[in-house]
Amino acid sequence: MLLTPSERATYKTEIAHRLSPLSWSEVDVILDEFGANTQDMWSGDVFSYVVTMIKGLGDLPLRQLAAHLNIETGENSVLDPPVFWIEGQLWVFLSHLSKHKIFASELQAALATYGICSFVAHEDIEPDAEWQEEIEKALRTCDALVALLNEGFNQSTWTDQEVGYALGRGVPVFSVRLDIAPYGLFGKKQAFNGKGKDAASIANELYDAYRKHPKTRDKLADIVVDRFCNSGSFAEAKANSKQVEELEVWKSEYKSRLRDAVNNNGQVKHSWGVPEKIEAVIKKHDPDAVKEDFDDKIPF
Template identity: 45%
Template sequence: MSRITPRLYGLLGSQVPAMALSASLRINIIKEVANRLESEDWPLIDLTLEQFGLPTSPTWSGSIHAYLIEHVSKGNDAQLTEIAEHVGYVVEQPGASVVTDPEYWEPEHFRVFLSHLSVHKAFTAELQSELLRYGITSFVAHNDIEPTLEWQVEIERALRTCDSLVALLHEGFHASYWTDQEVGYVMGRGQPVFAVRLGQDPYGFIGKFQGFNGHGKQVSEIARELFDTYRLNKQTQTHMAGAIVRMFERSNSFANAKYYVGLLEDLGYWEPNFSIRIKKAAEENGQIESSWGVPERVNALVDKWGGT
């Protein structure tokens, strides 16, 4: 399998060079690789580990996340560097002591690249705002890149580190060289791509991905449909569920607590530690504890899913 990282706009990057990793950097890479692969099915996880020369086990009684931590940690520095590049966790400069993520991603949120035409940047910015309500941070090139930064480099960084891409198919989308390149890049990384029909139908490779009809819908409706897809899609449901649990834990108002417990109730995926975490949050976060009806709904979730 080729381990040459795909490059945006028709360029090819060089193979990841071997480099000495500090203990801190190894920990960061191991943790991030586990976070980004845990939503995959077992066969694909083992295939990925094997392709990078990492060990696998025929049986395992713990969580997928624990499995990945255990087996990825056995890798040498070169293997860790390569698999980090594969999942989009980028070491900006060989020999750097830290791995950096772009500042425009909200920490511990699900990351979505919004591929759009510049003439529709206001619509895209509104969708970006609505998605935040669901634990989804999104990248809008015309709003998130500082004028002093190199445009192409920053777009490429966002494409390397996103968890998914949504193509906003306004009329003329296919005529844009940039949007097709963005879609192709994320497809090449194996990350999920979705399309919203807003005047143009899906075409080419985009046509085989799930599409949504955006005609006549409020932006808030489109945001909810995307969240519903991410919470149910096998490739994204683990990461999406984790983001909602974290949002609930950090509820800073009674209204937030009620809103996020509602999203928890909608999840189609659950890990045993989620029950422990939301129970603890209901006991220690005053906004959750004192929000009418929320502690009872937390208990109902724990009873439903178990895990304590």
């Protein structure tokens, strides 16, 4: 039976979202097996790449690829991003026990300073919203999950299911050891010692892991560049430039975007030493780049 336009749209959107957390090589292996196109060079993100590569895929291979990724059509399968996710940020699900929601909220606020939007069920769901449905939406669309391992975490059916869902999707699953150690299927995953640390320290460690992880570093690199280009103060420009210096990923369009920010964003242009730092970053990643002159570097 032929797919309806709605079913094709659902499959393509869901497939792109399911493959987005994977590495480029993993994506190409899967696309190639199902007869989709692949390319050696791509300047955009994984989502746009997958959408473009499966654009001409026939109904049968599209069905087969969707089945491989456990995607179903129908009302419940249509991607409906939760309203609490912030566009242009990394989306992280914080799995925690309800009695520890205060610390989860503190970590949520600390992560936000790095361009990471995190979901805390007991804070982000509207009172009249279907609680389980919103949690499912968050799990289906998050870029990563963090398990806050307080005493009793392994006895909660909800937290175990949240971790299992994320593991099944193949998104990065990190744990923060607070009272107990990682266990079960995610016992071998990356863990952080959170005992005696405040939310800011843990957030910094998580950010550092996400900027290096092959499944999150591309998106986070875009976020870092966006935040730098939109710096709203001298202090922001300085802080954001440090993150630009630490980029694990370099894309060709970054050179023009960073230089445009230096030339046209006054908070960047007049932040002491920042233009020189950015030019050094460009030179590091693109040794053949011609150095540009920057005028009026003295802040006022």
